[in-house]
Amino acid sequence: MAIKYRPVFLNYGFTLNIDKHNVHRPQCVICLDVLANESLRPQKLKWHLDKKHGDHVNKSREFFLRKEREMNNSKSVMSLAVFPSKGLTKASYLVAEKIAKEKKPYTIAEELILPCAKAMCREVLGETAASKISTNPLSADAIRRRIIDIGEDIKHQLYANQEANKFVIQLDESMDIAQKALILIFVRYRHGDDFMEDLLACDELQTKTTAAAEIFAVVKHIALHSLMWEDCVGICTDGAASDRSAQRCH
Ligand SMILES: [Zn+2]
Numbered sequence: 001m002a003i004k005y006r007p008v009f010l011n012y013g014f015t016l017n018i019d020k021h022n023v024h025r026p027q028c029v030i031c032l033d034v035l036a037n038e039s040l041r042p043q044k045l046k047w048h049l050d051k052k053h054g055d056h057v058n059k060s061r062e063f064f065l066r067k068e069r070e071m072n073n074s075k076s077v078m079s080l081a082v083f084p085s086k087g088l089t090k091a092s093y094l095v096a097e098k099i100a101k102e103k104k105p106y107t108i109a110e111e112l113i114l115p116c117a118k119a120m121c122r123e124v125l126g127e128t129a130a131s132k133i134s135t136n137p138l139s140a141d142a143i144r145r146r147i148i149d150i151g152e153d154i155k156h157q158l159y160a161n162q163e164a165n166k167f168v169i170q171l172d173e174s175m176d177i178a179q180k181a182l183i184l185i186f187v188r189y190r191h192g193d194d195f196m197e198d199l200l201a202c203d204e205l206q207t208k209t210t211a212a213a214e215i216f217a218v219v220k221h222i223a224l225h226s227l228m229w230e231d232c233v234g235i236c237t238d239g240a241a242s243d244r245s246a247q248r249c250h
Pocket residue numbers: 028029030031032033048052053
């Protein structure tokens with residue numbers, strides 16, 4: 001029968017650590033060693049404190065409470081650094097999609113969005129949330145990779161969905177604030193009784209020209225290399241990528 005931890009054990013410098021079998025084990029708040037369940041006895045815990053941390057023997061409960069808090073804080077920082085959660089990854093995809101759809105430069109994520117998100121989290125949710133959000137991968141390179149991933153995923157969905165094997169491509173060109181020509185490629189396809197519109201790709205054009213021939217070459221290269229041309233039943237190049245303009249070209 002496993003022994004249960006008792007709060008009074010903190011007076012000897014030991015906090016509760018629960019292992020993967022749900023068994024209580026004493027953890028020293030000074031050296032962070034985790035001892036066996038059988039060591040959950042005052043004389044054994046006292047022995048560890050005397051032998052290993054002689055200079056802390058007569059410290060108050062407040063001292064050990066402070067050590068316990070420090071230990072818990074560094075644990076949560078560690079887990080944030082080592083295991084970025086799934087939520088953070090999804091958040092970076094959501095940011096990438098927004099940036100592409102709003103035709104903003106990829107660098108805006110790191111330069112503006114992340115500092116704003118951190119400031120808002122710190123104000124509303126506290127420092128832990130702010131440091132969690134600051135581990136979000138939002139470099140320009142990460143945003144570019146996310147946008148490519150999103151496009152690849154859309155292509156897979158398009159081909160997994162038999163009724164969607166005919167599609168319309170919608171192009172939207174614009175200048176970003178760095179005066180680079182951007183091209184956004186949307187795909188519109190049938191889904192049940194409805195039509196879906198998704199972002200397929202977003203990239204910079206090498207030149208500032210918006211000549212149809214160059215745009216067409218880029219589209220062919222970045223968006224359609226794994227799609228079948230014969231399934232593309234229309235290409236629309238004018239206007240913004242709104243539902244209305246997509247409707248027109250369908
Ligand atoms: Zn210790």
